Amino acid sequence: MKLYSFFRSGTSHRLRIALNLKGLSADYIPVDLRVDENSGAAFKALNPQGLVPALDVDGQVLIQSPAIIEWLEETHPTPPLLPPGAAARARVRALAAIIGCDVHPINNRRILIYLRQQFGADEAAVNAWCATWISAGFDAFEALLAQDPQRGDFCFGGVPTLADAYLVPQVESARRFGVDMGAWPLISAVDAACAQLPAFARAAPLAQPDAPH
Template identity: 75%
Template sequence: MKLYSFFRSGTSHRLRIALNLKGLTPDYIPVDLRVDEQAQPSFKGVNPQGLVPALTLDDGETLIQSPAIIEWLEERFPDPALLPKEPEARAHVRALAAIIGCDVHPINNRRILQYLGKQLGADETQLNAWCSNWITAGFDAIEALLAKDNQRGAFCFGYAPTIADVYLIPQIESARRFKVDMANWPLISAVDQACSPLAAFSKAAPLVQPDA
């Protein structure tokens, strides 16, 4: 397999974690968003949407969109499981992931920030305030949900990483980049401390990637 990735992309980061948790090591193909390599015809041939990540399988088929790829990984490589067995618990874990994947990350990603800066004239302080606002809203909700789960272990759910952790850790990385004070969310910070030493997470970290 081939993984098309950018070291600082939150969606690429979450997919790297999921691949590591599944014990998969695809070839790493860097796509440099800093020089808009994702918009070039060579990459558009891989992913017509011009976004990372993309995962090309051994048979040549390419999967796009990190939520779809992560769900495919769970179906194709079910062990270790990244979702609990019970339907209600699965819905809960998916909801935690969706707070990040649907409500926080999409409005803080590079395309949005570029538009705010170039078309609307927002400066760095304003961009950081924009990101902090939406990260805070999402993290407040996640912190409250973690607090309500009195059967939770060290992770977002239970005693092993799930897709909730896969989504959360890259968003914490992004929060720090935008100067968000993580002290406001002690439970989220504790999950970060539980995940960070694990090889699946540490090897996926942005600054250890080949293109960092």
């Protein structure tokens, strides 16, 4: 497998976590978003949307991190990223969707570029924008964690799931935008627990070959 990734991309980060949790390795091929390499003809021939991550599996290119992670779950079911039971799986998927559907998409790079270029937003305004939507999502996420009497060290139960793979990159992004994580102690505790696992540590942005060192 070949993983087309950018070290600071939250969607790439969540896929790296999922691959590591599954015990799978892929050749890392950096796509430098800072110089718009993703918009070039070579990468768009692989992914017409021009977004990372993309996963080349024996010549078949998979795109969109939720679809790729679902493919991983279907083709490499052990260890699972979803718990047994339809209701439990729905809860984990909902936690992941708070991040994947409601927080990350309106804070990603192309949105922030548009805010700067079309609306003249300075860095303080961009950071305030990001903090607004991160805070809204994290408030709900924290409340859901607090409502779960069976919760262990992770988002659901005692082992990491799909929800943790989505949450940890968003916490990383929150810190990058200067968001004070003190308001969400349960989220912070989950993030700390995940950080102790090699699968998460190896997936971290600064651990990637294209990260500044």
